[in-house]
Amino acid sequence: MMNTNIIFQILFFGLVTVLFGACDAGVNDTGTEYAPNMYHAVSYEPLIQITDEDAGEWVNSDDNGYGEYFSSNPNNPFGMNMRIPAENTVPRNENGMLPYRLPKDSIELAARIMKNPLPDTDKILEEGKVLYTKYCTHCHGANGGGSMDETALVGKVYQGVPSYSSGATSRLSEGHIFHVITHGIRRMGAHGSQVQQEDRWKIVRYVQTLQKQD
Numbered sequence: 562m563m564n565t566n567i568i569f570q571i572l573f574f575g576l577v578t579v580l581f582g583a584c585d586a587g588v589n590d591t592g593t594e595y596a597p598n599m600y601h602a603v604s605y606e607p608l609i610q611i612t613d614e615d616a617g618e619w620v621n622s623d624d625n626g627y628g629e630y631f632s633s634n635p636n637n638p639f640g641m642n643m644r645i646p647a648e649n650t651v652p653r654n655e656n657g658m659l660p661y662r663l664p665k666d667s668i669e670l671a672a673r674i675m676k677n678p679l680p681d682t683d684k685i686l687e688e689g690k691v692l693y694t695k696y697c698t699h700c701h702g703a704n705g706g707g708s709m710d711e712t713a714l715v716g717k718v719y720q721g722v723p724s725y726s727s728g729a730t731s732r733l734s735e736g737h738i739f740h741v742i743t744h745g746i747r748r749m750g751a752h753g754s755q756v757q758q759e760d761r762w763k764i765v766r767y768v769q770t771l772q773k774q775d
């Protein structure tokens with residue numbers, strides 16, 4: 562009968578060998594995958610482009626004639642999985658909005674022509690308030706009083722953040738406010754990359770209610 566100690570040693574060294582073997586991964590090598598068909602989608606993966614038809618052949622579980630890792634669409638140019646958008650088309654977001662194209666220095670034009678595409682409803686206003694609280698309150702204050710507003714913690718440090726309801730600021734048009742949120746103005750930074758277009762228009766709605774305050 563074999564000594565259990567020796568069996569343990571054999572199992573132990575076997576395990577260590579397997580473990581270290583599995584660590585051999587690099588930039589172009591993901592190492593050994595356990596049950597690879599759990600990771601490789603049957604459908605085309607838009608961001609994966611593997612053109613070698615035999616890639617992963619040894620672990621293939623499909624009967625499509627390709628290796629397990631092969632991922633290319635032979636019906637597209639260059640076997641790409643992504644489709645090239647039709648020429649002269651413009652992307653719209655999920656709400657059907659076109660990208661906002663006016664550059665920073667077109668603020669006067671924006672102020673004149675840009676109109677809020679969202680309906681004037683309580684729901685939009687409520688959502689605008691939530692967004693305003695997240696993105697603007699720390700500088701402009703919950704009541705839009707600017708640096709004088711007690712809740713404008715950052716705004717106090719900044720100083721000179723205008724109150725929405727005073728003077729010329731109370732008369733800024735919706736297009737102007739939208740443009741300012743998108744591109745920033747003077748000492749205020751741009752928020753276009755952080756707040757999506759539809760949300761910026763919601764914020765505009767809420768800011769307009771603050772403009773009317775005394």
Ligand code: HEC
Pocket residue numbers: 693696697698699700701715719721722723730733738741742746747748749750752764768
């Ligand atoms: C980091 C602080 C900061 C944040 C955050 C901020 N602002 Fe401002 N905002 C300012 C400052 C400072 C000014 C004054 C800019 C100047 O005139 O130099 C200003 C000015 C404005 C003006 C007046 C522009 C004009 O033409 O006079 C509007 C409208 C405005 N902000 C809206 C917003 C909205 C809406 C948000 C949230 C999406 C926001 N701001 C976020 C600091 C901020």
